Structure formats: C-alpha cells, structure tokens
Amino acid sequence: MKTKINTALIIHELKKAAMPILPLKDIQKLAASLALKELYDETPATFEESFNLLQEADPPILSEAYINKTRDMISTGHIKGIIMPERDEELSHETIMTFRTHLLLRSKGRILERPNHAFMRLSIGIHLPDIDILDLLITYSQASTLQCLHSSTAIVNAGTICGQMIPSFSTSFRIGESEAANSTSAECYFILSRGGSVAVNLTNVPSSNANIEDYDGLVLAVETLHMTAKRAAEHCIRGAGKLTLVIEPWHAEIRVFIDAIKQTIRREGPLAFSLSVPDLLIRRAENGEDWSLFRPEDVPGLATSHGQEFEDLYLAYESQSLATAKYQAKQFWSMISVSIWETNYPAVTYKDVVNIHFINIASSRFDFDSLHGVAEILTTDLNRMMFANKHPTHSASEGATRHRAIAIGVIGLADVFTTLRLPFDSIDAIGLGSDIMQTIYHAALETSCRLVDTYGPHFTFTNSPASNGKLDFDHWTHPIDKSRFDWTGLAERIKEKGLCNSQVTALPDFNFHTKITCVSQGVQPRESNLIRKLSATHDYLAILPSLVEDLERLGIWSDDVVDDILEAEGSIRNLDFIPQHLKDLYKTAWEIAPEFIIQHAQYRAPFVSQSESLTLFEKNPTPSWIYSMLTFAKNSNLKTGLYTIRRQIKTPSKSTKFVMPKKSNS
Numbered sequence: 001m002k003t004k005i006n007t008a009l010i011i012h013e014l015k016k017a018a019m020p021i022l023p024l025k026d027i028q029k030l031a032a033s034l035a036l037k038e039l040y041d042e043t044p045a046t047f048e049e050s051f052n053l054l055q056e057a058d059p060p061i062l063s064e065a066y067i068n069k070t071r072d073m074i075s076t077g078h079i080k081g082i083i084m085p086e087r088d089e090e091l092s093h094e095t096i097m098t099f100r101t102h103l104l105l106r107s108k109g110r111i112l113e114r115p116n117h118a119f120m121r122l123s124i125g126i127h128l129p130d131i132d133i134l135d136l137l138i139t140y141s142q143a144s145t146l147q148c149l150h151s152s153t154a155i156v157n158a159g160t161i162c163g164q165m166i167p168s169f170s171t172s173f174r175i176g177e178s179e180a181a182n183s184t185s186a187e188c189y190f191i192l193s194r195g196g197s198v199a200v201n202l203t204n205v206p207s208s209n210a211n212i213e214d215y216d217g218l219v220l221a222v223e224t225l226h227m228t229a230k231r232a233a234e235h236c237i238r239g240a241g242k243l244t245l246v247i248e249p250w251h252a253e254i255r256v257f258i259d260a261i262k263q264t265i266r267r268e269g270p271l272a273f274s275l276s277v278p279d280l281l282i283r284r285a286e287n288g289e290d291w292s293l294f295r296p297e298d299v300p301g302l303a304t305s306h307g308q309e310f311e312d313l314y315l316a317y318e319s320q321s322l323a324t325a326k327y328q329a330k331q332f333w334s335m336i337s338v339s340i341w342e343t344n345y346p347a348v349t350y351k352d353v354v355n356i357h358f359i360n361i362a363s364s365r366f367d368f369d370s371l372h373g374v375a376e377i378l379t380t381d382l383n384r385m386m387f388a389n390k391h392p393t394h395s396a397s398e399g400a401t402r403h404r405a406i407a408i409g410v411i412g413l414a415d416v417f418t419t420l421r422l423p424f425d426s427i428d429a430i431g432l433g434s435d436i437m438q439t440i441y442h443a444a445l446e447t448s449c450r451l452v453d454t455y456g457p458h459f460t461f462t463n464s465p466a467s468n469g470k471l472d473f474d475h476w477t478h479p480i481d482k483s484r485f486d487w488t489g490l491a492e493r494i495k496e497k498g499l500c501n502s503q504v505t506a507l508p509d510f511n512f513h514t515k516i517t518c519v520s521q522g523v524q525p526r527e528s529n530l531i532r533k534l535s536a537t538h539d540y541l542a543i544l545p546s547l548v549e550d551l552e553r554l555g556i557w558s559d560d561v562v563d564d565i566l567e568a569e570g571s572i573r574n575l576d577f578i579p580q581h582l583k584d585l586y587k588t589a590w591e592i593a594p595e596f597i598i599q600h601a602q603y604r605a606p607f608v609s610q611s612e613s614l615t616l617f618e619k620n621p622t623p624s625w626i627y628s629m630l631t632f633a634k635n636s637n638l639k640t641g642l643y644t645i646r647r648q649i650k651t652p653s654k655s656t657k658f659v660m661p662k663k664s665n666s
Contacts, residue, residue: 032095033089035093035096035097036089036091039096039099039114040114043111047079050114051070054105054113057112060161061105061160061161062159063159063163063390066124066125069129070159073131078133078136079120082136082137082140085116087116095115095518096115098516099118102152102156103115103156104117104118105160115144119140119143119144121158122139122143122155123139123143124136124158124159125157125160125163125165125385126139126381126384126388127388128159128388129388139377142378146517147374148377148378148381149516149517151167152195153166153194153195153241154166154385162194162390163390164191164389164390165385165388166386166389167195167197168196168197168407169191169196169197169199170199171187171198172184172202173204173221184200184224185224185227188200188228188232190392191392192241194241195241196241196392197242197244198241199243199244199246200225200246201247202257203246203251203296205217205218205221207252207295207296217253217256218251218256218257218260219253222245222256225243226260226270226271228243242272243270243271244347245260247275248275248277248302248351249281249291250278250281250291250292250294250299250314251294258335258339258346260273261273261339261343272347273345273347274345274347275346275347275349276350277349277634277641278306278311278314279307279350280310280311281329281333282634284329285332285333287329289329290327290329291326291327292314293326293327295324298317298322299313302317306351310351333627333630334623337624337627341621341623344644344645348630349640350634350641366436368436368439368484375439375443376444376446378408378444379408382408383406383448383451383500383501386401386404387455401459403458403501403502404455404501405610406444406501406503406504407503408506409508411514411519412517412519413436414521414524415519415520418586421585424592425587426584430599430600430603433523433604434603434604435484437604437607439485441472441609445490448499448501449497449498449499452497453497454500457499458501458502461499461502467495468495469491471491472609473606505607505609506610506611506612507612509613509643522615523600525588525589525597525617527589527648528569528570529544529547529570530542547572547582550582550585551582556577556578570588571588572586573587573591589617594629594632597616598638601614601633602638605637608639611638611640612638612639613643614633614638614640614641615644616642618645619648621645621647626642
C-alpha cells in the first residue's frame with residue numbers, strides 16, 4: 001500500500017527552511033527543482049500521454065491537422081527521437097512558474113503538458129502541414145534551450161483549434177456605415193481574446209459634428225474600444241492582449257483623445273495610447289509657430305501621407321482656411337508632455353522617416369556567427385508560422401499575408417555588456433549593440449531573400465525601396481561601417497529576387513520574454529542590482545549574481561556589503577570601498593543619462609526595420625524634462641520618441657525577505 005505524500009506541503013516547508021541558509025545559486029536551483037517536481041507530479045510523464053489527453057479533451061483543444069500529423073510522427077518514433085525532457089531541469093524557477101501559470105494547456109482545470117511538451121507542440125505547429133524532421137529538430141532544439149523564444153501567443157495557440165500564433169495586428173477604425181463601430185470592435189475582441197495585441201488607428205475617425213447620423217466622433221470610437229478591451233480581459237482566461245489607440249496630432253478632437261487617456265487611466269482601463277507625430281509639428285514648436293487642427297473628413301490624404309507630401313497637403317489645407325482651431329505649437333507639444341507626466345501616455349512615435357548619423361564599432365569578443373545562425377532559423381520559422389497561422393479575421397489575414405512583416409529582436413543586452421566588461425554608457429557598448437542588430441538584420445534579410453524561392457516576394461515588394469536595392473540604412477545621409485557583411489551583393493540579390501518579408505527586425509517591449517529567460521529586459525539597462533525573486537510563499541531579494549562574484553574575487557564580499565547595497569536600493573555608486581571600474585560596470589538605469597539610452601537606440605536604428613519601444617528612466621520626471629527628451633529623441637531621428645517612462649520605486653520593503661548569499665567555496 002502506497003502512502004500519498006503531500007508534495008505541496010513538503011515544498012512549502014523546504015522553502016521556509018532553506019531560504020535563510022543556502023547560497024544564492026543553491027536557493028535558485030532548489031526552488032526550480034521543487035517547482036518542477038510539483039509540476040511533474042500533476043502532469044503526464046511523456047509527450048505521447050500528454051497528446052492523448054489533449055486529444056480527448058472536451059471541449060476540443062487541438063486542431064485536426066495537428067492531431068493527424070502528430071499521431072503519425074509518434075507512431076514512426078520521430079517524436080521520441082527528438083524530444084529531450086531533461087532540458088526542463090535547466091529551466092529557472094521563474095520560467096517554470098511562468099509556464100505553469102500562463103503557457104501550458106489545460107482541460108477542466110488540470111494541466112495536461114510539461115514545458116518540453118509545449119516546446120514540441122510549438123515546433124510542430126510552426127512546421128505544419130509538411131514537416132521536415134531535421135527542421136523540426138532544429139526548431140525544437142532552439143526553443144527548448146531558450147535560444148529562440150517565440151511570443152506567448154505562439155506558445156499557447158500552436159497546434160490548437162484557435163491556431164492564432166501571430167501576436168500583433170493593426171487596423172483602422174471603420175467608418176461610413178451603421179455597423180462600422182461594431183465591425184471594428186468585433187475584430188479587436190476576436191484578436192484580444194486569443195492573446196493577440198492590436199493597434200487601431202483613429203486618425204480617420206470623423207469629428208463629432210460631421211454629417212453622420214447617430215455619430216459622436218472620437219468619443220464613440222474610444223468608448224467602444226474601451227468596452228471591447230474590458231470585455232476581452234474579462235473573458236480571456238490567460239490574459240487578453242493589449243489594445244493600443246493611435247492618432248495623429250492634427251485631428252480636430254485631439255483634446256478628446258488626451259482627455260480619454262486621463263479618464264481611462266483613472267479607471268484603470270485596459271487601453272494603451274500612442275501619438276504619431278509628423279516632423280512639421282516639432283519644427284513649428286521650435287520656431288514658435290502655430291499648429292492647426294482639422295476634421296479628417298475635410299482633409300483627404302493627410303492621414304495616409306508622410307514627409308514632404310504630408311507637409312504640402314497640410315499647408316494647402318491651411319491656406320484654404322479648413323482648420324477648426326489653432327494653437328501655439330510649443331504650447332500644444334507641452335500639453336502632450338503634461339499628459340505623459342500625469343499618465344505615462346501617450347507613447348510617441350515620429351511619423352516621418354529621416355536620416356541620421358551612425359557610428360559602428362566592431363567587437364571581436366562576441367560570437368556573431370552563432371547569432372547570425374540563430375537569426376536565420378528564426379526568420380525561417382516565423383515565415384512558416386505565418387503561413388501555418390489561423391488568422392482571427394479576414395482583414396487580419398489580408399494584412400499579414402500582404403506585407404508578411406516579422407519581428408526579430410534582442411533581450412538580455414545589459415547582461416552581454418556585463419559579461420564583456422563594457423559599461424552600458426560606453427562608446428564600445430553602443431557600438432556592440434549596433435553590431436548585434438546589424439548581424440540580425442543581415443541574417444534576416446539574407447534568409448528572407450532565400451525564402452522567395454518557397455513563398456514568393458511579399459505583395460508590396462514591387463516599387464518598394466528594396467526593389468531598387470535600397471535597404472533601411474541606405475536612407476541615412478551619413479556613412480555606416482558595413483564592412484562586416486557583403487551588403488552590396490545582398491542588395492543586388494534582393495533587387496533581382498525580392499524579399500519574402502516587408503520588415504524583419506523590431507525592438508518592442510519584451511517583458512514576457514524576460515520572465516521566461518530571466519535575463520535583463522530587452523535592450524534596457526538594469527533598474528537595480530537587486531533582483532526580486534518569486535516563490536510560492538513570498539518574494540525575496542537577491543543581489544545580481546555577477547556582482548556577487550566580482551566582489552568575492554576582490555575579497556570585499558561580506559554581510560556589511562549586503563546591508564550597504566540594500567540600503568542604497570541596489571546601487572553601488574556611493575560605496576567607497578568598491579573600485580570605480582565596477583561602479584561603472586554596474587550602473588543602474590537611474591545613474592545613466594537618458595541621452596545615452598537614446599544614443600543606443602539611435603545607433604541601432606539603421607538596422608531596425610520596424611521600431612524600438614524606447615523606455616526612459618527618471619526618478620522624478622517633469623513636463624519640461626519629458627519635453628526635452630522628446631525633442632532629443634526627435635533630433636536623433638528615432639521612429640519612436642517615447643514608449644514609456646519608468647519612475648523609480650523603492651525596491652526593498654518590510655514584507656520582503658532578503659537572502660544573504662554565502663561565499664562560494666571555489
């Protein structure tokens with residue numbers, strides 16, 4: 001007779017007993033082992049068992065195509081020959097808990113797979129319907145070792161009836177018909193409730209006094225989409241995606257938009273807001289000139305134009321006295337800064353593509369060849385995913401298949417700089433970051449060109465700059481060091497064959513990926529040298545392991561040092577006994593001038609075909625500081641002037657435990 005052991009209770013007691021006495025690395029390893037043990041006790045042991053249970057789930061979870069192909073590969077032994085369940089043991093505690101909470105498939109409340117099962121399901125879902133076993137092996141190997149990490153939407157929905165693996169969509173608010181608002185709302189709900197995110201452009205929405213029956217202008221559009229986002233959040237078990245409302249600042253009801261931000265944030269609404277700013281507004285603010293607002297229905301073509309074409313139309317409409325209101329441009333721009341100061345919204349993107357100066361510094365200590373290879377695999381897999389994807393709506397399908405935009409980015413950049421002993425605010429770090437993006441961009445373009453043989457060029461390739469051999473960095477006036485790759489040869493091949501994808505690189509918010517990989521967030525500097533770790537019973541603080549190792553090597557690691565770092569909220573800037581080179585290496589985001597963060601973005605920008613979600617850090621931002629940073633970003637010719645501002649929050653609290661790492665024996 002077997003005695004049933006209360007695993008959860010054992011884990012709880014072990015955690016309480018172990019926390020105060022074990023070295024940091026051992027604590028983390030123990031926490032991961034216990035979390036994995038707990039998960040394994042609740043889940044099927046093999047991929048085949050997991051597949052059978054998911055296949056029998058009611059209501060159904062898996063798609064017929066996935067079921068048929070997976071059943072065949074199980075019967076032939078291919079799955080058993082590829083899958084490596086022992087890789088779960090290399091996952092961190094945070095990674096395991098993120099999978100458990102957000103990513104693993106369930107039926108009737110029971111978790112029916114393990115992380116390695118989910119990675120295999122993702123790999124099969126990407127490669128459907130015709131699967132090459134070697135390609136499947138490569139994708140699974142990269143995913144299960146976290147070398148390539150796809151979106152949470154892809155991990156959750158791969159192989160399922162839902163089938164929506166693409167995480168992001170964009171659309172415009174439909175007008176001119178009685179069902180317009182409901183049509184846009186339904187499309188957004190469909191995407192959001194399946195874990196995707198969508199940006200809705202409101203620039204074409206007529207003002208409230210337009211001659212449209214039963215129409216309340218921007219107020220109706222914002223309120224309709226706000227309710228849609230709330231409804232999706234309430235009904236999506238794993239958490240709905242983000243709904244972002246976008247508008248240009250010449251819209252007659254721009255103040256309605258700003259007021260909606262304040263009201264929505266006050267109600268803790270599930271919306272994000274973004275402003276697409278033309279260069280003309282910035283110049284007029286700098287020159288002390290006026291800024292005119294127009295009703296979209298009066299100024300055809302303004303919303304769809306940019307650069308000189310936009311300016312010509314804007315001036316023409318001004319000369320025709322079509323403006324509904326005029327403001328001092330600087331005062332108007334300050335209003336935006338105040339809104340950001342009060343609410344952290346709107347994010348600001350710059351509409352017009354412009355030229356900037358670029359410096360590239362090579363590094364021989366970074367494995368660019370491996371990075372190039374990983375980017376090639378990701379480009380191939382993302383294209384397979386696009387064609388295997390089950391699009392949520394017809395219009396979403398049209399947009400995705402017409403442009404075939406993919407997004408490959410970077411996470412853990414601050415960790416790379418620390419490993420290579422490069423301070424974040426050094427010229428060498430800026431150069432390395434640029435070289436990393438250049439390598440990814442080259443690999444993605446080279447692979448995208450090769451994939452034309454399989455998928456053909458994207459629909460909008462003809463007459464695009466790339467069709468004339470012009471790549472993103474060719475639109476910049478100053479020379480760029482391109483000696484790392486044969487760009488001329490690649491441009492000629494692209495001109496001759498085409499590109500499978502209209503865009504290949506981006507640097508969005510990588511918060512989810514950071515949780516899974518436990519590396520530093522995206523391309524941002526670290527906010528602190530203290531790390532908040534999560535356990536089932538409480539949170540605890542730990543000092544960054546690499547800093548601990550550096551201080552141990554110098555023989556200055558002690559209880560007093562821990563107290564000093566804790567008191568300084570993770571900063572070592574004012575600790576006299578720590579050498580200056582370590583103070584430089586472990587500067588926190590609050591100690592790095594925001595201009596350096598913007599410079600990092602500026603030097604990466606020639607190789608980012610979409611945009612970077614620029615995050616700035618300031619303890620006490622003011623409207624004037626925000627205004628100056630937006631201006632600096634604009635003068636640096638970034639596409640995104642600001643994604644969000646992080647305000648410093650005191651790290652330790654009375655309810656938070658701190659773990660004192662013991663000295664290692666080595």
